[in-house]
Amino acid sequence: MKSYLSRISLSLLLAACLLLVPACGKGSNHALNETDQPIPNEDVQEPPVEELEQQALYKSPFTGMPLDEPTTQRPLAIMVNNAPQARPQSGLGGADIVYEVLAEGGVTRLVAIYQSGGDVAKIGPIRSIRPYLIELGESYHGITVHAGASNDAFAILQRQHKDDLDEITNAGPYFWRDKSRKAPHNLYSNLEKLLEGAEKRKYSIQDSEIPTYTFRDSNDPGEGDPATSVEIKFQLEKYRVSYVYDAESKLYKRYINGEPHKDLDTGEQLTCSNVVILGTDHKVLDDIGRLSINLEMGGEAILLQNGKVIRGTWIRKADDVIRIIKDNVEVPFYPGKTYFNIVPNKPDFESHIKLE
DSSP: OHHHHHHHHHHHHHHHHHHTHHHHOTTOOOEEOTTSOEEOOTTOOOOOHHHHHHHOSEEOTTTOOEESSOOOBOOEEEEEEOSGGGOSOBSGGGOSEEEEEEOGGGOEEEEEEEOSOOOOOOBBOBOOBOHHHHHHHHHTTOEEEESOBOHHHHHHHHHTTOOEEETTTTOGGGOEEOTTSOTTSOEEBOHHHHHHHHHHTTOOOBOTTOOOOOBOOTTOOOOSEEOOEEEEEOSSGGGEEEEEEETTTTEEEEEETTEEOBOTTTOOBOEESEEEEEEEOEEEOSTTOOEEEOOSSOEEEEEEETTEEEEEEEEOOTTSOOEEEETTEEOOBOSSOEEEEEEEOSSOGGGGEEEO
16 A cells, blocks of 8 residues: 555656656756746856957957958048047047047147947037148048148148048038037037938948958967056146056056046946057147147057057058057057057157056
8 A cells, every 4th residue: 555655656746747847857958937937047158258259250440349240331530629628528438449649739639530330329529620630530541520620731621632521611410519518619420420421422431441450369468568557648737648457357447637537428437458659749830839740750659458568669651550560560459449649759758658
């Protein structure tokens, strides 16, 4: 009798297990929760970013980050206001490359290069252009975006029939003013509107010969001496810029006058994978303080990446971007965004830089 009951108990247990096959069968990779919804197997993990980079068939020419498809999108080179009244700006976090360069009077201007896409709803405030800023934008084969120009820059744009979008002369409908800020620190646009404006002006939107940087593998320890931060003084004290390395994210956080440089709309601090500092010859042209900046002769350069500093030189060949060279070889960037900082060679290059 006892044996018979045992067999009945065993049979009932087996029947109960059969009713729960989705939960306890050997072929299942999921358990059930209280709402009978599958719980993903914790052993299934997404591949790390480094592996995705290696597997990617296509990469951004300016950031080295993976792309779903190849891109020949022509860049937009946008002149962004960096006056204290214009900060914090909008949309800089969506740029592939950002340059900070002196303008007249010791103030600096930003040139933000957008190419790899992304949803950037608002970019600016946008300001005027100078001849050397035209050079920087065109080195990436970009369409320059600005609001007005110095006399010399305007002459270049008109006489050489440059592809540019100027809020004042040829593309006003593709910009807007933000009433919450005072002019002239309140002019904005976005990628969608600007590309629409470029098509309206019948500019080429595609370019199959866009310059491409070389990139390291993310796991490459790199080279150079340890350096976790740098402070850069362009000219005026209120334009003191710092980059501090965060080992966890492997990114450099950007600061202005000791305060985090944040995006107005997202509230996120601006970061990058590579920080470049270039020394160039600056020449004052007039009483207003307008400058000529030599972006062709090359010179001293410092590159910070992965918590290390590399000292080398910069070069720029015709129809190409500025590149960093050491021992006659181009130094690769790490995948991600790059910030270039152009300082005068006077009194000397090192006087503008404080490394720690």
